[in-house]
Amino acid sequence: MKYATSFAVIIIAGIGTILLTNTLYQNSFSANSIVDRFPQPPHKIARMRTLVNKKYEINNTGEYILSTPRKSDFRPVTLDANSSTEKQMNSKVYKGIHILATGRSGSSFLGKILANSERVFYLYEPGRLIDLYRPSNESAITKSTKQLQRYGHIINSLYHCRFENMEPYLNSMRQRVNYRQQLCDIQSLLGHPCDNDKDPSGISPKLYNTIETKLTGLHEQCENKEFIVIKSIRIFDILNLSQLFNDSEIDFKILHLIRDPRGMTLSKLKAWAPDVIKKMKAEDRSVFDVQDLPSDWYSGLDDWCKAWIKDASIGQQMVSKYMAVRYEDISMMPLMTTREIYDRLGLGEVSEHVVNWLNEHTKESRGDEYSVSRNSMLNAENWRRDMTYMLAKQIQDMENCGKFLDTFGYIKVKRPQDLTNSSLSLSGQKH
Template sequence: MKSTRRYSYFSILIVAVFIFILIRAPYENNTVDNSSHYFAKPLHRSFIAMRGRLFSKNKLDPMSLQQNSSLNAIKHKGIHILAIGRTGSSFLGQIIAQHPQVFYMFEPGRILDNQRKTPDQKIYKNPKNLVNYVDMIASIYHCRFDNMKSYLKAIMQLSFNSRLQEIPDLTEKNLCRPTRGVSRRKQNESLSTKCEPVSRELTHKCQNKTFTVIKTIRIHNITNFTKLVNDDDVDFKILHLIRDPRGMILSNLRAWHRDVIHAMNEEHRSLFDANDLPSELYEYLNNWCKDWIENADFGYSKIPSSQYLSVRYEDISLSPIESATKIYAKLGLGALTSDIIEWINNSTSGYKGGSYALSRNSTLNAEKWRRSMTYELAERIQEMDNCGKFMDVFGYKKVKSPEELHDSSLSLIGKYSKSSFKARKNHKP
């Protein structure tokens, strides 16, 4: 009797240890810190590693289970839009978000940065927070949200309209309920719609879509995604967005430098001049040009051609349907549906809103900056070492006079040849 009871206790202990290892395994050796997030392994991979530890004496190869597992038959597909602010990334993200099988997230880092009290803690300024953010992004591509407390807390406090921008899938009827006595139209225009907590729903929504798409402007170095490019569990692709630095910096001034706008109004000026850019903004622009050249060089020379695509903002603006068709095909999204084509046409035929509007006349907007800039400012940007090279590499024409700058019949968007970069090497970094 005692022997039987002792055997039962031993069996219970073995089961308890087994369950403990299974629960703990996804986060083993992947912790960042208490204020950050985990880059959790997919559960089946953790089970494989745990199985190898338990049965290593029998010399079983734990990877044989992974290779034969049906769990690996279908990979989740991840698409990352690598961009910087004021390059049209929000519109590009929305083009892809229209696909019915896309789970889309708009710049998760914005919510995190909004919670930080000092500028030096912002993601792009703080190496530690950047590493944590990259790990968080990687977890999202595995549909793992269980250790993102600060982010989830902020998401749960968002209104209907804010959720619609950040994560469109979190505005469905089962997650957001109307406030009594308020019409649906008014709810869409106000903060009155009540939304449920999202921690469980995020994983569910992500797993039930074929593609996970994230747009970021806070990760400036493509090498941060090397692990994802090599990840066996995610079919990962990078969509690299390019824009003429002259147009990008002018949009930057309009949106984020109200002091410059105020000074121009005081002086009754309508054109931005070379003196309107502070020295740190010239340095920022020159560094961005350098980073984007290196990113494209790395993308074309180190990443398999099936996993990297660069696109220019101007090409999307001038030919939105044609560009979207090519992007969808390259990313494996299939053909544009009539609903997506209708959305693109409606979003590119007019102008609604201010600096962050997604609806505007895209053809007129492609080179709109030329009408708002002095030749001296354009020349200053063109003569910068990195930005001059950037324009040559990505096919942007330099102007040689004020007349050329303001002549709308002369396009400054030339041909973009990928041969400008190193020869492709179809192996992973």
């Protein structure tokens, strides 16, 4: 009888162990499913998955706790110069800021606001050189997953002040006959416009060297600055930057630039639709109408509105790692908004140099469609003057662009008179 009782206890204990193991396995699977499906901030996902998959045991109060590690769980670690652990111990933490933007949204102007800080090393559109000097059989970044992944690796390197991944593109400049243009391309990477009509002596002396010395010069300049800022219009999905949030060597933040899709569309038409401009001139028209918007732009515009809403939704969960700023707020209140950006990103006080630059570049419009010198107060809603009511209505009636306007506080036009009513701001309240 004694043996029978002991045997029964063993059987019951065994069944209990099996049921408990199965329950823990199911809980782990369920938690992983929640991590994968619930929209968590990218920098938390890896840690959450790690915690979910840890081994658990039950303490005497019935709570799940992490199991005590055993000696067999540890393995000897050998540090060498190339190990990630050694790099983490010896390397500094870079402060990276990424301007997440799209074309004709005012990103060059915003980039210059940050670039004028003495604490910032600024890179203007590194993807432009990749697209410009890519092999003829490869697609542009925005049209190729492979190129986008490659661009992601390059951006990661640039936030570590490493330019070796850019070398194939920088060196390919030597294949061009116009050496002056090569220097201009390097200078534009650092956010400095270059006039091809000027004598080469007008180009920055630091950059007027052979192509081979550029990498060293860029690295030294980068290492001597506290912040690394990259402006790019070639990344539309904030999740494509998630690896940077998980990099222990980078204190990474995103500055998300928002612009009214009505104003952005008009800016794109003026800069990117020469056939439309030519047709309007032939018809003696200066105001853009519905028929002037290329048919393939409709779906692209609505997709962009959808993507920006999603990116903002994800970004807002990142709290201190994310800031959204509207182009209209920068334009109408440049100094106040600049101070808010500097404070939020940790750039400190806005220097007198930055204030002077703002005063010089926001009072009057100079240059072409790509100039960063504008009468910013007027430019914020200039589109109202050059767009018909029907075109404005067509844009705001798109499913996602309508949601975009509501989400970011813009005002929809309800009648033609709204466009000409100067007392009505269509930018709404500061977001």
